[in-house]
Structure formats: C-alpha cells, structure tokens
Amino acid sequence: MTAQEVLGKxxxxxxxxxxxxxxxxNEKMEVMIELQKHDKKDVVQMLPEAPLDVMTLLxxxxxxxKTAMTLCRLGRATADEIAQQTHRAxxxxxxxxxxxxxxxxxxxxRKGRKAYFYVDRESKGxxxx
Amino acid sequence: xxxxxxxxxxxxxxxxxxxxxxLNLAASFVKRGKNICLMDLDFRAPSLATLLKIEKVxxxxxxxxxxxxxIDKVLVDVSxxxxxxxxxxxGLANPATEAIRDMSAxxxxxxxxxxxxxxxxxxxxxxxxxxxxxxxxxSPGLQYSSINAIVSADLVLVATTFDRSDVDGTKRMLHELxxxxxxxxxxxxxxxxxxVSSKSGKEVMQTKIKDxxxxxxxxxxxxxxxxxxGEGNIIFAEERPDHPxxxxxxxxxxxxxxxxx
Numbered sequence: 556m557t558a559q560e561v562l563g564k565x566x567x568x569x570x571x572x573x574x575x576x577x578x579x580x581n582e583k584m585e586v587m588i589e590l591q592k593h594d595k596k597d598v599v600q601m602l603p604e605a606p607l608d609v610m611t612l613l614x615x616x617x618x619x620x621k622t623a624m625t626l627c628r629l630g631r632a633t634a635d636e637i638a639q640q641t642h643r644a645x646x647x648x649x650x651x652x653x654x655x656x657x658x659x660x661x662x663x664x665r666k667g668r669k670a671y672f673y674v675d676r677e678s679k680g681x682x683x684x
Numbered sequence: 685x686x687x688x689x690x691x692x693x694x695x696x697x698x699x700x701x702x703x704x705x706x707l708n709l710a711a712s713f714v715k716r717g718k719n720i721c722l723m724d725l726d727f728r729a730p731s732l733a734t735l736l737k738i739e740k741v742x743x744x745x746x747x748x749x750x751x752x753x754x755i756d757k758v759l760v761d762v763s764x765x766x767x768x769x770x771x772x773x774x775g776l777a778n779p780a781t782e783a784i785r786d787m788s789a790x791x792x793x794x795x796x797x798x799x800x801x802x803x804x805x806x807x808x809x810x811x812x813x814x815x816x817x818x819x820x821x822x823s824p825g826l827q828y829s830s831i832n833a834i835v836s837a838d839l840v841l842v843a844t845t846f847d848r849s850d851v852d853g854t855k856r857m858l859h860e861l862x863x864x865x866x867x868x869x870x871x872x873x874x875x876x877x878x879x880v881s882s883k884s885g886k887e888v889m890q891t892k893i894k895d896x897x898x899x900x901x902x903x904x905x906x907x908x909x910x911x912x913x914g915e916g917n918i919i920f921a922e923e924r925p926d927h928p929x930x931x932x933x934x935x936x937x938x939x940x941x942x943x944x945x
Contacts, residue, residue, distance in 0.1 A: 606793045609828065609832055610828070617864070621866070627799065630803075674796070676796060
C-alpha cells in the first residue's frame with residue numbers, strides 16, 4: 556500500500572487493514588512454530604491437493620486427526636468453530652488447520668476478516684497415490 | 685428436541701452376525717415406536733435386498749454415493765413388514781456383480797466424496813426427515829466403506845464371536861481403529877455356547893469379556909439353531925415375539941436408547 560493510498564482513506568479503514576495484516580502474519584507465524592515443533596516431518600514430500608480420505612485420517616498424527624475429523628463433520632468452519640468442538644485453544648486449531656492446508660488436505664478462503672477452512676470434495680484434481 | 689443418532693454395526697471377521705443384528709435390532713427399535721433407516725453399506729456382499737425380497741429400486745445406495753441421485757430416491761419404505769410400531773426405511777446396496785466390481789475399484793478421491801455424502805445424511809435424514817436412528821450394516825474388516833461408516837457414526841456396535849482369530853482382530857481394531865477416531869464403541873458377543881438359564885454363568889462371562897476387551901458389553905447372544913433354520917427369512921421381533929433372541933435384542937435396543945437419548 557503506497558503512502559498516497561493510505562492518505563486517501565479514513566484512519567479507521569487503515570487500522571482495519573493493519574489489523575487484518577497482523578492477523579495474517581500471526582497465522583503464518585503459528586504455522587511456522589507448528590512446523591518447527593513437529594520437525595517438519597509431516598509436510599515433507601506432500602503433494603498439493605491430497606484427498607482427505609479415511610485412510611489418510613488414520614495415518615495422521617493424533618493432534619491433526621482431531622482437527623481434520625472435526626472439519627470433515629462441520630464441512631466448512633473457522634478456527635474458532637473448530638476450537639469450540641475440540642475444546643482446544645483457537646490459536647492451536649488455527650495452527651493445525653493451516654498445517655493441513657500446507658499439506659494439501661484442506662482449502663482456505665478469506666471472507667472479510669474471517670478465514671474459512673473446508674475440504675474440497677468437488678475439485679476434479681488428479682488422483683493422488 | 686431429541687436428536688437422532690447413527691449406529692454402525694461392524695466386525696473384524698465375516699459371519700459374526702452383523703446383518704442379522706442390524707436387521708433385527710432395527711425391527712426391535714421399530715417395535716419400540718422409533719423411526720429407523722437401515723442402510724446396507726456392505727457393497728462387497730450386499731444382503732439386505734435379498735433378505736427383504738426387494739428386487740427393484742429406483743436408486744441404490746451406490747448411486748447416492750456416486751452423486752447421481754439424492755437419498756430420497758434410494759429409501760424404500762418397508763414399514764408394512766413390522767406391525768404396530770414406527771417407520772422402517774431401507775437403503776440398499778446393489779447386489780449385481782458389476783456393481784460390486786465397480787465399488788471395489790473406487791479411488792481415494794471417490795472415497796473422500798463418499799464420506800462427505802455419508803456425513804450429510806445426519807442433516808438430511810436425522811434432522812430433516814426425523815429418523816431416530818440410522819443403522820449402517822457394514823463390510824467386515826478394514827474396508828473403505830466400513831471405515832467411512834464408522835467415521836460418520838455416533839456409536840460403533842462391534843459384533844464378535846469367541847473364534848480366536850476374531851478375538852485378536854477385534855482387539856486390534858478397538859485400539860487401532862475405533863480409538864483413533866474417538867468413537868464410542870460397544871460389543872455384542874454373538875454365537876455363544878452357554879446355558880441361557882444360568883445367571884451366574886452369564887455373569888462370569890460378562891466379567892471375562894469386559895476384562896478381555898476393556899469396552900462396554902452391550903449384550904451376549906447365544907447360538908440359536910432357530911436363526912440357522914430361518915435361513916435369513918425371519919424378522920424375529922415381528923414373527924417370533926416370544927423368542928429369547930427377540931427379548932435379547934429388545935434389551936440391547938433399550939440399552940442403546942437409554943444411553944444416548
């Protein structure tokens with residue numbers, strides 16, 4: 556965003572934009588922390604758009620399976636909604652969900668300030684594995 | 685408002701009595717005034733269509749999972765088979781050899797979509813149509829369709845026998861399948877050779893089984909020659925209301941109903 560663009564907007568909108576950017580940054584940091592914690596072994600050699608079928612669910616580490624199963628049940632949800640079901644912290648769920656996105660199992664879509672996660676069951680992508 | 689529940693009837697080995705249990709448990713629930721939808725998810729060896737003598741349907745469950753029809757077109761109303769009770773609908777697996785071959789050659793992406801369609805049944809049938817229970821009769825072992833059913837269910841009812849390989853396999857599944865999905869699991873021990881009249885013998889066996897599997901025991905069903913004699917044609921709750929098997933299944937239905945309502 557250029558200085559001219561910023562000056563042309565109301566301060567409240569600018570603050571909103573900053574907040575949104577900080578949230579995005581926060582999410583990215585959560586993912587990095589999560590990846591470091593698990594020694595990146597979960598994401599190595601994962602292909603984009605891997606189907607989230609039951610055999611994949613079975614082979615997942617427990618902490619990710621819980622998140623992935625909850626999302627399967629809800630269909631489409633925010634980290635907040637998942638956290639309500641799993642009784643874990645929103646930040647934890649956000650990190651796990653983002654990790655599942657990186658692994659190719661979930662899709663993420665932003666609507667305003669909210670980030671929605673979902674299983675892309677309808678895509679016509681090639682079969683994996 | 686009471687919420688409906690999904691029960692998956694599963695086992696490690698074949699021939700443990702899943703279909704007998706599913707059909708007769710469904711009938712027991714119907715006799716209790718419940719509205720039941722029984723689904724044959726054993727696509728490798730479909731049996732409900734034959735047992736209920738239904739030859740033609742508008743759509744099979746195979747079509748629903750393929751995404752080529754909606755669930756309304758699959759369900760068949762067989763309520764007239766059980767008098768004085770709730771409604772009984774069934775969803776049937778296509779028994780044609782070609783359909784069995786087709787279902788066993790599905791890829792992971794298809795299985796993922798099938799799971800999605802099974803999961804939506806909670807909205808469309810339990811919440812939308814007011815069924816009290818969906819009962820999924822599954823294939824034995826670790827088949828895709830069975831695990832999809834287990835993941836979609838609220839309760840997994842595991843039919844097991846005292847056959848040694850079945851005991852070992854069931855134990856493994858308890859820890860390596862149902863536990864991983866955090867599923868509420870209960871056992872029904874079937875084809876047991878013991879004296880039904882002996883109360884103490886039954887108690888000893890119940891303790892033994894609970895120690896062996898470490899999961900709740902929903903019921904013990906003795907080996908009944910009448911089941912074999914019936915050649916799969918008898919719906920016990922309807923045709924043999926005074927048979928000990930009917931009473932045992934009614935007790936099991938009662939326990940399930942009490943536990944999860």
